[in-house]
Amino acid sequence: MLLTAETARLRKATLFKTLPASAAHCETLHGLVSSPAMPATRNKIEKNLQHIRQNIAGACLRAGRSPQEVAIVAVTKSADMESIKAAVDLGLTDLAESRAGQLAERAVELAQWLQRKRPEGPGVRWHMVGHLQRNKVKQVIEHVGTMHSVDSLRLAEEINNRAEKLGRIIDVLVEVNCSREPHKFGCAVGAAGHLAELICTLKHVRLVGLMTMAAQTPDPETSRPTFIRLRELFCDIRHERIGGEAFKHLSMGMSQDYPVAVEEGATMLRIGTALFE
DSSP: OOOOHHHHHHHHHHHHHHSOHHHHHHHHHTTSSOOOOOHHHHHHHHHHHHHHHHHHHHHHHHHTOOGGGOEEEEEOTTOOHHHHHHHHHTTOOEEEESSHHHHHHHHHHHHHHHHHHOTTSOOOEEEEOSOOOGGGHHHHTTTEEEEEEEOSHHHHHHHHHHHHHHTOOEEEEEEBOTTOOTTOOSBOGGGHHHHHHHHTTOSSEEEEEEEOOOOOOSOGGGGHHHHHHHHHHHHHHHHTTOSGGGOOEEEOOOTTTHHHHHHTTOSEEEESHHHHO
């Protein structure tokens, strides 16, 4: 007997209601009930991303740089999973979290989604950009590819020890408090070079650059001295040949000041609000 569209819809709804929770979840995964990213969410993020890339291109033009030198690291802490999936669909594969627990949860969920959606396609690279306590390293070590907030040798050693057990090498950046705000994390400017040298003695971490956070103010120009100081420090460390060829990144610039960061040499921009809101 042929079913009308309405009868089929009602039977499908009844079936889903009678499934146990685990079975209902499986049916969702296999397509009985789909939840694609809403077009409105994707369109908003696509528009924001286009605007960000235009700003990056303009800043690169002013600084005599190529936009290919600058990576957008999408900070997802305030985004829901629908928005994160839309961003990945739009080609953003560098994602970041500032909290260890949330990074671990989202990394697992997103990996499962990608396995179903494009099992042979590219994955994503997770970045840890928030302050990380040593006892939280174990939560993220399986998922993270780059850690931006290494500000002590003890933290670097913990990352190294955990990575060794997994047979991994983790990229790390030294976080430096270039704005000299007392409440900010990060090592002192004068201590960064020595910390960088010590990190380079560890076998399961790879020093790839420096990171800083400028003071959050309405005027992005107030961030420029902070970015200049980090770039100068980066050049000093490069001159001493610390880190070798892998030492090439400046992680600086966020939603409110990323064009200024690009003008001052940033290679990684940590952008959340300007992308997702």
